[in-house]
Structure formats: structure tokens, C-alpha cells
Amino acid sequence: MKDLPSPPPEGPAAHPPASPPSNAANARGNTCDATHANHPASCAASCAAPQLAHCELLDQPAAAAPAARPQCDGGAGITIDGCQPFACAVLDGLPEQIAVLDQQGRIVSVNAAWRRFADDNAALSTPIPGHAALGSNYLSGCDAGLAGATTGAADACAGIRAVLDGKLPSFSMEYPCHTAHQQRWYSMTATPLEYDWRGAVVTHRDITERRQSEANLRIAAIAFESPEGMMVTDARGHILQVNKAFCTITGYSRSEIIGQSPKVLNSGRHDAAFYTDMWDAIRRHGSWEGEIWNRRKNGEVYPERLNITAVKERDGSVTNYVASLTDITLSKAASDEIKNLAFYDPLTRLPNRRLLLDRLRQVLASTAATGKYSALMFLDLDNFKTLNDTLGHNIGDQLLQQVAKRLHDCLRHGDTVARLGGDEFVVLAEGMSDHAVGAAAHTETLGNKILASLNLPYQLGAHTVRSSPSIGATLFHNHEQAPDELLMQADIAMYQAKKAGRNALRFFDQKMQDAISARAALESELRGAFEQQQFELYYQIQVDSEQRPTGAEALLRWIQPDGSFISPAKFIPLAEETGMILPIGKWVIETACAQLQLWSQDPRTSKLSLAVNVSARQFRQADFGAQVYAAVQRHEINPSLLKLELTEGILLENISDTVASMTELKAIGVRISLDDFGTGYSSLQYLKQLPLDQLKIDQSFVRDLASDNSDQAIVRTITAMAHSLNLDVIAEGVESADQRQQLAHVGCLHYQGYLFGRPLPLAQFETLWHEYADQAPQLLAG
Numbered sequence: 001m002k003d004l005p006s007p008p009p010e011g012p013a014a015h016p017p018a019s020p021p022s023n024a025a026n027a028r029g030n031t032c033d034a035t036h037a038n039h040p041a042s043c044a045a046s047c048a049a050p051q052l053a054h055c056e057l058l059d060q061p062a063a064a065a066p067a068a069r070p071q072c073d074g075g076a077g078i079t080i081d082g083c084q085p086f087a088c089a090v091l092d093g094l095p096e097q098i099a100v101l102d103q104q105g106r107i108v109s110v111n112a113a114w115r116r117f118a119d120d121n122a123a124l125s126t127p128i129p130g131h132a133a134l135g136s137n138y139l140s141g142c143d144a145g146l147a148g149a150t151t152g153a154a155d156a157c158a159g160i161r162a163v164l165d166g167k168l169p170s171f172s173m174e175y176p177c178h179t180a181h182q183q184r185w186y187s188m189t190a191t192p193l194e195y196d197w198r199g200a201v202v203t204h205r206d207i208t209e210r211r212q213s214e215a216n217l218r219i220a221a222i223a224f225e226s227p228e229g230m231m232v233t234d235a236r237g238h239i240l241q242v243n244k245a246f247c248t249i250t251g252y253s254r255s256e257i258i259g260q261s262p263k264v265l266n267s268g269r270h271d272a273a274f275y276t277d278m279w280d281a282i283r284r285h286g287s288w289e290g291e292i293w294n295r296r297k298n299g300e301v302y303p304e305r306l307n308i309t310a311v312k313e314r315d316g317s318v319t320n321y322v323a324s325l326t327d328i329t330l331s332k333a334a335s336d337e338i339k340n341l342a343f344y345d346p347l348t349r350l351p352n353r354r355l356l357l358d359r360l361r362q363v364l365a366s367t368a369a370t371g372k373y374s375a376l377m378f379l380d381l382d383n384f385k386t387l388n389d390t391l392g393h394n395i396g397d398q399l400l401q402q403v404a405k406r407l408h409d410c411l412r413h414g415d416t417v418a419r420l421g422g423d424e425f426v427v428l429a430e431g432m433s434d435h436a437v438g439a440a441a442h443t444e445t446l447g448n449k450i451l452a453s454l455n456l457p458y459q460l461g462a463h464t465v466r467s468s469p470s471i472g473a474t475l476f477h478n479h480e481q482a483p484d485e486l487l488m489q490a491d492i493a494m495y496q497a498k499k500a501g502r503n504a505l506r507f508f509d510q511k512m513q514d515a516i517s518a519r520a521a522l523e524s525e526l527r528g529a530f531e532q533q534q535f536e537l538y539y540q541i542q543v544d545s546e547q548r549p550t551g552a553e554a555l556l557r558w559i560q561p562d563g564s565f566i567s568p569a570k571f572i573p574l575a576e577e578t579g580m581i582l583p584i585g586k587w588v589i590e591t592a593c594a595q596l597q598l599w600s601q602d603p604r605t606s607k608l609s610l611a612v613n614v615s616a617r618q619f620r621q622a623d624f625g626a627q628v629y630a631a632v633q634r635h636e637i638n639p640s641l642l643k644l645e646l647t648e649g650i651l652l653e654n655i656s657d658t659v660a661s662m663t664e665l666k667a668i669g670v671r672i673s674l675d676d677f678g679t680g681y682s683s684l685q686y687l688k689q690l691p692l693d694q695l696k697i698d699q700s701f702v703r704d705l706a707s708d709n710s711d712q713a714i715v716r717t718i719t720a721m722a723h724s725l726n727l728d729v730i731a732e733g734v735e736s737a738d739q740r741q742q743l744a745h746v747g748c749l750h751y752q753g754y755l756f757g758r759p760l761p762l763a764q765f766e767t768l769w770h771e772y773a774d775q776a777p778q779l780l781a782g
């Protein structure tokens with residue numbers, strides 16, 4: 001023990017001086033001060049000390065010992081007046097250790113508890129100081145402690161001395177007395193003893209248990225005031241205690257809530273079964289944990305994480321319930337937000353692709369059980385891009401939001417509308433009918449309802465706009481179909497609706513699917529074909545009105561290893577879509593330039609021009625001009641012999657960019673021909689802006705030229721227009737002499753067509769060309 005000194009060695013102490021009579025009454029009157037009022041043992045000890053007749057007494061202070069008084073315990077040779085064996089028995093029966101000190105602080109009498117403790121203590125290898133044996137001087141022990149500079153010892157010493165000197169009515173302190181293995185606490189009380197002589201009664205009490213309980217309570221109190229709300233109820237559910245966090249969360253003050261039932265917090269959002277399950281769990285497992293909606297005092301309903309634990313007696317009976325609760329409004333809002341982002345489109349708040357696929361899987365599973373047909377519809381807004389580009393994204397977003405709302409309003413409860421992104425929406429209508437035909441009819445009705453709704457005008461800020469959707473629908477009742485496959489089918493049908501003129505509904509059918517599958521196969525073959533150099537350029541001769549060969553058009557051929565041909569009409573659009581046209585187109589230009597170079601080396605062919613087709617995607621490349629220039633340079637050709645054939649569609653897409661690109665090409669020196677002329681919407685206005693060299697009359701006007709008056713008028717107009725713009729004109733698809741004659745009649749003096757020659761491999765073309773060069777007049781005359 002650090003705080004109290006070791007007792008002095010055993011032995012007779014000096015006789016204490018006579019007690020100062022002046023302080024006696026005062027000291028006695030204050031024996032049970034406020035501190036000790038709660039410690040009856042201290043009081044009893046101090047009040048009973050004069051009667052310690054049977055207690056073990058060492059001797060009597062000489063100055064105060066009246067000779068004739070009865071002796072309680074002859075063994076010690078001390079007699080105390082009025083000493084009663086009964087009082088001694090009482091003191092010996094007390095658990096507190098009581099010692100009587102004389103004026104000098106010598107222990108002159110102890111009770112049984114003190115004695116026992118002193119004996120036990122002495123037997124310890126490291127005795128606890130302060131529990132000295134009879135005869136030793138208690139204050140010397142304190143002094144020894146002082147030497148060790150222990151604060152508690154100094155306090156004890158000073159306090160007891162003050163009591164002995166009548167300066168204090170009583171003194172008490174508590175001190176730790178820890179051993180290596182145990183933490184122990186004691187209380188020490190000193191009260192004055194006014195008898196025949198002056199002394200003090202010192203009481204020691206083991207207060208370890210109380211200190212531990214107090215410590216536990218302090219810990220519990222700190223734990224109770226955690227950031228989590230805490231509530232303790234009795235077994236019947238009456239609230240006994242709540243902490244500050246509880247008050248903050250619920251809005252109730254302690255005084256308002258204590259004594260109430262937790263039912264005041266009920267939000268009304270959970271049914272009776274919820275609470276029954278909760279209490280069942282508490283009964284069975286002793287606790288329940290989960291999320292619950294509760295109501296604050298201000299009426300606001302909020303989510304909280306709640307844990308309720310039953311506190312039980314040893315016999316299992318519940319004494320209390322302890323609830324800890326956390327307001328999860330914010331974390332719930334955050335997790336809801338995360339959920340929203342993961343499963344909902346932020347713009348329209350509609351389910352996104354992930355959630356749609358999830359629902360689709362569920363519907364597929366349920367169709368397996370019900371056998372009913374459901375429908376999946378893919379919607380795309382016609383001309384959305386134009387609206388977005390012309391009125392801005394903000395207006396585009398508003399349109400999407402209004403479309404989302406209208407779609408939602410068209411559906412039955414339980415159907416799903418999702419936004420996949422951009423202007424693509426998907427409707428999933430479940431359980432349409434038991435039969436395919438009925439389901440198709442229902443789907444058509446729904447589709448028409450959607451068409452009608454989305455066709456109504458939209459008020460978007462200051463703009464009133466109209467929009468229409470193209471809708472593709474597919475029906476399903478076979479749970480073995482994959483969600484992605486169904487989406488693809490609806491998408492394909494939607495494209496059919498677009499092809500059919502937009503603002504329409506189309507159903508997916510198997511033939512369409514087969515075509516798509518074939519296209520997918522072709523696409524993979526196309527990639528391989530380029531790598532395996534299965535492409536070749538064929539050349540179709542072009543002649544003038546004198547039947548002189550003026551040049552050729554290079555036409556791409558895909559010749560498969562088995563010798564079969566795949567038509568450009570089939571693979572060029574696919575190559576365009578997949579982007580394969582870029583390397584292919586580059587190769588065509590390179591090959592054409594290489595050929596022009598070869599022809600330039602022969603004076604007979606050095607004037608031959610060569611036309612190549614340029615696709616939209618190819619032309620739109622930022623470096624297309626640079627590619628052409630590089631090819632012209634690399635092969636050292638006369639650029640005016642290279643003719644780039646562009647279609648009307650390409651040129652009119654973005655007129656200012658087009659003019660810039662064409663000007664760049666013209667600067668290189670190449671010539672530009674407008675292919676398939678007449679099939680688009682070219683106006684004179686546009687044509688005037690474009691740096692063109694030639695118009696190529698589409699073969700569709702040439703085909704019926706002999707019989708169709710309107711075709712004749714068209715060809716005449718085109719030719720006149722070309723001449724007015726100072727452009728060459730060439731007609732393609734000339735198959736008969738009649739056609740050629742008609743063309744010549746309206747002023748078209750350049751021709752290309754089977755009449756003069758089919759597209760041919762290089763060697764055959766060159767043979768034909770030589771024949772033309774030598775015999776063209778005779779051939780044509782024939």
C-alpha cells in the first residue's frame with residue numbers, strides 16, 4: 001500500500017499526554033459528522049469506545065487511569081470505567097476494524113475484526129501498512145509513510161493528529177490498498193474519544209466492493225451517454241431511463257418520456273405482425289436487431305437501427321429491456337441514393353437497364369409458371385438528335401422527362417418502363433394473354449396508345465414541339481429466352497418501324513432475326529476477308545459520245561476462297577456500319593492510285609481517269625484529305641485523273657463542313673463526281689455551293705428512259721442543270737443503244753453501263769479498253 005505508512009515495530013509506546021479537557025465536549029458533540037452519518041460503524045465505534053472493556057487492551061494512559069474502576073480485561077492491565085462485556089461483544093461482532101488510539105496515537109485497544117486483520121496482514125509477505133497491531137503507534141506508521149512521501153499517509157497522519165488534538169471533530173478518508181493481484185479499497189475514520197483520557201477511535205472498513213460498484217456505475221453511466229440513443233424500460237415496458245442522444249433523436253426530454261411506453265414512438269408504418277415477430281425474437285433469443293420506422297415528438301417519421309436486449313435474472317425472468325437506437329436518416333438517404341444511382345436513370349427516375357434486366361428475368365420466371373405471353377417494347381424517339389442539336393440539351397432533357405411520364409401514364413400497374421439511355425425506352429408489359437394472337441392484339445393496342453400519347457405536342461420551356469416514337473415489340477412466353485436476346489429482338493423490330501417511315505409499331509419476326517444472324521455472320525467474315533486479302537478491284541469502262549474510252553469506275557469485289565462473289569450492295573453498308581469501310585476505302589484509293597501510276601507509264605492509257613466510290617464515313621474522317629494527298633504523292637499520279645464519287649446523302653449532311661472538305665480535295669487537284677444523282681433532294685441552291693466536276697445520273701432514271709416520259713424529263717433537267725453549272729454529266733446503267741441515244745438526245749455525252757462493258761478484273765478490262773481504243777466506232781456501229 002502506498003498511501004498509508006507501514007506500522008512501527010511492536011512494543012510499548014510512550015504514554016500519551018492527558019487529553020485536553022477544553023476540546024472534549026466539542027469533540028464528543030461532533031463525533032457523527034455529516035460524512036459519517038451514513039456510516040453507522042464509525043458512529044458506533046466512536047460512541048462505544050469508552051466501553052471497550054472486553055476488547056483487547058494494551059494498557060491505560062497513566063495520567064488518565066482511575067485506579068478503582070472495574071477492569072474489563074485484566075490481561076492488558078487497563079481498566080476503563082463503565083466497560084461492559086455486552087458492548088465489547090457488540091464491537092467484536094462488527095465487521096469494521098476498530099482501534100482506540102491514545103493521545104500519542106498508540107493503539108491501545110482493538111476489536112476482533114482489527115485483530116484478525118492485523119494477524120492476517122502480519123502473515124503476508126508484504127503486509128498492508130496502516131493495519132498495525134495492538135501496541136504499535138499508528139501515527140509512527142503514518143510518519144514512516146510520510147518518509148516515503150505518500151500523500152495518503154500525510155493526509156491520514158494530519159487528520160488523526162488533528163482529531164487527537166481536538167482540532168477536528170472527526171476525520172475520514174478513503175484510500176487504495178492494492179496488492180499485486182487485487183485492487184482493494186479501505187475507508188478510515190478517526191473520531192475523538194473523550195473518556196478519562198483523550199484519544200481517538202480509528203475505524204477501518206473494506207470498501208472494495210462499494211468502490212467497484214461505483215466504478216462500474218461510472219463506466220455504465222459513460223457508456224450510457226454514448227452517441228447512440230439508449231433507453232431502459234422495466235419488464236412491463238415502462239421507460240425508466242433514456243440518455244441525451246435518445247432525447248436528441250426523438251425530441252422528447254427525459255422528464256417527458258420517463259414513465260411512458262415506447263409505443264409513443266410508433267410511426268404507424270409497421271403492422272402488428274412486425275411487432276409480434278420482434279417480441280417473439282426477443283423472447284426466443286434475448287434480443288432483436290433491425291431497422292424500424294419511428295416517429296419523433298414533432299411527428300416526423302424517421303428510420304432507425306434498433307437493438308433491444310432483455311436483461312434477465314439468474315432464473316431467466318426479465319427485469320428490464322435495454323434498447324440502443326441510431327438515427328439512420330442520413331445513411332439511409334445515402335444508401336437509397338446509391339440504390340437510385342445503381343438502378344434508376346437519374347434524369348427520368350425510371351428504372352435503368354440493370355433494373356429492367358432484373359425485372360425481365362423475374363417476368364421470364366413467372367411466365368414459366370403462368371404460361372402467359374408478355375411483351376417487350378423498344379422505343380426510340382424519331383428525330384430526337386435533331387431536336388437536341390437545334391434546341392439544346394436542356395430542352396432535349398425536358399422532352400425525355402415528359403416522354404417518361406407519358407409512357408408511365410400509358411401503362412398498367414405492375415408494368416415497367418425503363419430508360420436505357422439517350423432516347424431509348426423499353427416497356428415491359430407482363431401477362432398480356434394466354435395466346436400469341438391475343439397478346440399481339442393487346443400489345444398493338446398498348447403500342448397505339450403510346451404512339452398517340454407521345455405524338456401529342458410537348459411544351460418545353462418556351463417551345464411547343466412535336467415528337468414521335470418508333471416502337472418495336474416482341475412477345476415471349478418461353479422462359480428459356482435470354483433477356484438480352486429479347487431486347488435485341490425488340491430493337492430489331494424498332495428498326496423495322498423506323499425503316500417503315502417512323503412513328504410506327506412493328507413486331508419482331510423470325511425471318512428478321514435470321515437476317516440479323518446472317519448479317520452478324522457476314523460481319524465476322526468481312527473482318528477476316530480484309531485480312532486475308534479477299535478484295536479485288538474490278539473496272540467498268542466509261543466512254544464518251546464518240547465511243548472513246550475515257551476512263552473507268554473502280555468497283556470493289558469480295559471474292560471468297562471458293563470463288564463465290566459477295567455483292568458490294570450487301571457488304572458495303574455493313575462495312576459502313578462497322579467502320580470496316582475505313583481501312584477498306586483506304587485500300588481502294590491506294591490501289592486505284594497505284595493503277596493510275598501503272599497506266600501513266602503507257603502513253604495509250606496515260607490519260608485514263610479512274611473513279612472510286614467514297615463512303616460517307618470515309619469522307620467524314622478529319623484526315624481524309626490528307627490520306628488522298630498522301631496517296632497521290634506516294635504514287636506520283638496526276639491528281640486530275642482520280643475522280644472521287646460522293647453521294648448526295650454525304651454532301652448534304654453538313655453543308656459547310658462538306659464544302660470545306662471538298663475544297664481541300666479540290667486543292668489537291670482531284671476531281672469530284674456526284675454519284676446516284678437525282679435520287680436525293682439536291683437543289684440547285686446546294687449544288688451551286690459545292691465544288692463539283694461531274695454529275696452522275698442514277699441508273700434508275702436511265703432504265704426506263706426509252707418508255708418513261710417523266711424519266712426523260714428528269715434526265716433532261718439534270719443535264720441542263722449540269723451544263724448551267726458548268727459540270728460534266730455521265731449516265732450510269734446504260735444497257736441499250738436506245739438508252740444511249742436518248743441520253744445523247746438530251747445532251748448527256750458520257751456513259752457507263754453493260755452496253756459498253758461490265759465491271760471486269762484488271763486484265764480483262766485492259767483488253768476491253770484496248771479493243772475500245774482501237775475499234776470502238778465499229779463496235780458501237782454494230
Ligand SMILES: Nc1nc2c(ncn2[C@@H]2O[C@@H]3COP(=O)(O)O[C@H]4[C@@H](O)[C@H](n5cnc6c(=O)[nH]c(N)nc65)O[C@@H]4COP(=O)(O)O[C@H]3[C@H]2O)c(=O)[nH]1
Pocket residue numbers: 540554555556557567568569572585588612613614615645675676699732733734735752753754755759
Ligand atoms: N443493272 C446494271 N447495273 C450496272 C450497270 N452498269 C454498272 N452497274 C452497276 O451499278 C453499280 C454502280 O456503282 P455505284 O452506283 O457506285 O454503286 C456501288 C457503290 O455504291 C458500292 N461500291 C462498289 N465499290 C465500292 C467501293 O470501292 N467503295 C465504296 N464505298 N462503295 C463501293 O456498291 C455499289 C454497287 O456496286 P456494284 O454491285 O459493283 O454495282 C455497280 C455496277 O456493277 C448496268 O448497265 N446495269
